[in-house]
Amino acid sequence: MAIPLAERLRPTSLDELTGQQHLTGKGSVLRKAIEQGKIPSMILWGPPGVGKTTIANIIAHTLHVPFYTLSAISAGVKEVREVIEKAKLQPESILFIDEIHRFNKGQQDALLGAVEKGTITLIGATTENPSFEVNAALLSRCLVYVLKPLDENDMKALLQHAITADAELSKRKITLKETSALINISGGDARKLLNLLEIVVEALPAGKEIIITDDIVMEIAQKRVALYDKSGEQHYDIISAFIKSIRGSDPNGAVYWLARMIEGGEDVKFIARRLVILASEDIGNANANALLLANATFEAVNKIGYPEARIILAQCTTYLASSPKSNASYMAIGNALNAVKEYGDLPVPLHLRNAPTRLMKNLDYGKNYEYSHDYDNSFSAQEYLPEGLKGTPFYVPGKNAREEEMRKWLKTLWKDKYGY
Numbered sequence: 001m002a003i004p005l006a007e008r009l010r011p012t013s014l015d016e017l018t019g020q021q022h023l024t025g026k027g028s029v030l031r032k033a034i035e036q037g038k039i040p041s042m043i044l045w046g047p048p049g050v051g052k053t054t055i056a057n058i059i060a061h062t063l064h065v066p067f068y069t070l071s072a073i074s075a076g077v078k079e080v081r082e083v084i085e086k087a088k089l090q091p092e093s094i095l096f097i098d099e100i101h102r103f104n105k106g107q108q109d110a111l112l113g114a115v116e117k118g119t120i121t122l123i124g125a126t127t128e129n130p131s132f133e134v135n136a137a138l139l140s141r142c143l144v145y146v147l148k149p150l151d152e153n154d155m156k157a158l159l160q161h162a163i164t165a166d167a168e169l170s171k172r173k174i175t176l177k178e179t180s181a182l183i184n185i186s187g188g189d190a191r192k193l194l195n196l197l198e199i200v201v202e203a204l205p206a207g208k209e210i211i212i213t214d215d216i217v218m219e220i221a222q223k224r225v226a227l228y229d230k231s232g233e234q235h236y237d238i239i240s241a242f243i244k245s246i247r248g249s250d251p252n253g254a255v256y257w258l259a260r261m262i263e264g265g266e267d268v269k270f271i272a273r274r275l276v277i278l279a280s281e282d283i284g285n286a287n288a289n290a291l292l293l294a295n296a297t298f299e300a301v302n303k304i305g306y307p308e309a310r311i312i313l314a315q316c317t318t319y320l321a322s323s324p325k326s327n328a329s330y331m332a333i334g335n336a337l338n339a340v341k342e343y344g345d346l347p348v349p350l351h352l353r354n355a356p357t358r359l360m361k362n363l364d365y366g367k368n369y370e371y372s373h374d375y376d377n378s379f380s381a382q383e384y385l386p387e388g389l390k391g392t393p394f395y396v397p398g399k400n401a402r403e404e405e406m407r408k409w410l411k412t413l414w415k416d417k418y419g420y
Contacts, residue, residue, distance in 0.1 A: 005198040006191040008166055011054055012061050018158050018190065019150045020051050030055075030145060034062055041115050041122040043100065043130045043139070046147025049189030052125035055147075056096040059123065066093040068120075072102035077110045084114045093120050100124035101133035102267075108135050115141050128270075149188030156183070162194055169201060173209045181217035196221065238264075242317075243274060247282045251321035258310075258317050268309050272298040275316050286326035286400040293319055326398030335394040346386035379413050393418040 011017045014024045014031055023030040033039045039059060044052040060067035068083045075097075087093035095111075097103070114120045115138065122142060126133060130144055150158070156179055163174045182200075186193035196217070203220045204210050238260050245253035261271055272294075279294035297316040301309035355365035370380035383390060397403035397410070397420070411420035 004195050005162060005166060005169070006049075006194040008168075009162060009194060010057065012058060014058055014062075017051055017054060017058065018161075019154045020055070020147055023145055023147070024055065034059055037063055039063070039094075039121060039123075041120075041142045043124045043126060043134060043142050043144045044147060045126050045128075045130055045144055047149050047188060048127055049186075049191035049193070050147045050149060051190070052147060053096075053098060056123045056125065060094065060096075063092075063094070066090040067096065068093065069096045069098070072097055072099040072107070075107075077107050080107060080110045084110075084119060087114065087120045094123060095120045096123045096125070098125050099127075101126040101128040101130070101269075105135055108138050112138050112141070132273075133269075150190055151188075152183055155179070155186065155188075155190070155193055158190055158193060159197060162197060169198075172201065172206070174201065175209065175211045177211050178214040178217075179212075181214035181221070182212070185217070185221055239270075239274060242271075243278055246275075246278055246317065246321045247325065249321055249323075249325065251318040254317050254321040255314055258313060262306070262310050262313070268301045268306060268313070269298075271313055272301050272316075275313075275320060279320055281330045282325055282327055283320060283323050284326045284329040284398070285406065286324040286398055286402050288402075290320055290323050324400040324402070326400055326403055328396055328398040328403060332395035339389060339392065339394070343388060346388060349383060349386060351382065352384065377413070381414065381417075391417055393420075 014034065017024055022028060025031065030039075044055060046052060056069075066087065068086070070079055070083065080095075083093075083095055087095070097111075100108075111120075111122060115122050122138075124130075124134070124142070130139055134142075159176055159179055159182065163169050163176065182193060182196060186196060197212075200212060200217055200220050201210060204216070238257055242254060242257035242261065245251075245257055258271070276291070276294040276298050279290040283290040293316055297312055300312050304312065350364050351367060351369040353360070353365040355361045360366075370382050372378050372380050374380075385392060397407040407420050410418070414420060
């Protein structure tokens, strides 16, 4: 099988790398560490095709130390332990784990001791936020380097380099008349860009000058590019359609887009996480059970995995889509955050402050605070907002049965203070 263009052109030195100058440019922190021959354990976090694996390979080529590679998709605890045993006999060994976010807690724990003792230097690559996907103990022993999507100039430079530097493409006379379609479809992913360029060139007649235009790229791409790419534009379009279908109370549309993601091999954690967020953002107090079910779904599908996880995801999706909707809580925190930015750090009213010391009591901390449970309905109409924000209704209950009940109750308590 022919080696893909992106692999043929993979850089072997930092000077050949496109983009990520904040990490690998002259004088940058990571470049200095590599040049000094002493790198820390690290997590490379960024979108697909921006150089995570390439940087790991460059480190391997530059440092000339034992270098092991595992993919979290196919490797388990057994493979991790085998590498660690080898590393004990080979000082300064580096272990690169691609898609480390796919490792479960047990697999990550198997790495912890070796990283802590310095038996191995870990380089993990992830497209997901490591704060959520890498356990705290392991994360605390690694530096996190954030990689950025390639910009338009980076992508154009890559295309020009490809048609002149690649042994195969340089045999053909190629003119890049237009590059917008190549760049837009690739979405900042260098690997996708180069492989799409190769697809386009191979689809055009040999022996003739090749003039690449946006129309040609779109025509060929629609025939050859996969309908669902977890790292590309379709990924974002389909999750958007999925979320909007649930928000729009259409379980039919929602379960269709769910099926598209499942069929495309979308990460079960990604889908489940979005359901948890939606349950709070778009349903909230209109149906408090929505968040409970979504959270239970997240836990369940991570234990079960595909193919059975599809059933659990479908149950949660159809329930959330069929539920009454409210974004009142989401709007409330947005309103409150805006107030914090606008008014700054307003002082806490004295009666709400804690008074653990005599000095604080002498300064009237906690004075005149009314313990709510000492009053009828466990309610006292004292002030809870700082001066300058009194009477500001950050939370406005939504227009649904559950929140209408809450609105009536709050109005009974607060009368007309917040306009309920």
